[in-house]
Amino acid sequence: METKVSGIYKIVNKTNGKYYIGSANDIVRRWREHKTTLELNKHPNDYLQSSWNKYGKDSFDFFIIENVLPNDLLITEQKYLDIAKTEQDKCYNLKFESHKVFFSDYVKQKLSNSHKGKKHSEETKLKMSITHFNKNRGIVSPAPVISQVKRKVGGSKKGRIVSEETKQRMRERMKGNQNARKNQPQSLSPGLVTI
Numbered sequence: 001m002e003t004k005v006s007g008i009y010k011i012v013n014k015t016n017g018k019y020y021i022g023s024a025n026d027i028v029r030r031w032r033e034h035k036t037t038l039e040l041n042k043h044p045n046d047y048l049q050s051s052w053n054k055y056g057k058d059s060f061d062f063f064i065i066e067n068v069l070p071n072d073l074l075i076t077e078q079k080y081l082d083i084a085k086t087e088q089d090k091c092y093n094l095k096f097e098s099h100k101v102f103f104s105d106y107v108k109q110k111l112s113n114s115h116k117g118k119k120h121s122e123e124t125k126l127k128m129s130i131t132h133f134n135k136n137r138g139i140v141s142p143a144p145v146i147s148q149v150k151r152k153v154g155g156s157k158k159g160r161i162v163s164e165e166t167k168q169r170m171r172e173r174m175k176g177n178q179n180a181r182k183n184q185p186q187s188l189s190p191g192l193v194t195i
Helices: 027-039 046-055 070-086 105-115 122-136 143-153 164-182
Strands: 007-013 019-024 060-067
Touching (some): 007 070
Antiparallel strands (some): 007 060
C-alpha cells in the first residue's frame, strides 16, 4: 500500500525545459490524474496538453520538489508560483495564485470566447436578473423568488413534448377527477340529519 505524500510537485518537459507547478495532499494520485487526462487528451490546461501531444509522454518527468504538511500546502505553493509568474514563458501554469482563482489574460480570453454566441432562455435571464438584484441587496437565498420566475415564464414544463398516449391518459385522469367530485355527497350542516 502506498503512503500519501503531501507537497509541491513539478512536471517538466525534458525537451524544452518548460514546467508545471502544483500541490496536492496525495501527489501520487494527483500525478495519475494528470497522466490520465493528458493521455485522454482532456487535460484542462491546454498549454500542457498541446505540449504533451507534440513531444509525447516520454518527454515529461515528474518531480516532488518539496514535502509539505497539508495545512501549509497553499502558502508553500504560492512561493513557487511567484517564481513561475516571473518566468511565464518557461512554465505551463495558467494561474499564479494558489489561494484564490486568478486567471491569466490567456485564460480570460479563452473563457470569453467559449461564451460568445450562446443565448440564454428568458427563464434563465430572469433568474440571473433576480439573483443579481438580490445579491446587491444582501438577500442570500432567492428560492422563494425562483418559484415566481417559473410562474411568470410559464412553468418548468413549458416546451415539453408529450406523446399522444400521455395526453390521452391525462384527459382520462381529469375526467375521472371531475366524476369523482360530482359523486361526492353534499356536506350537511352540523346538527342536521337526513333519514
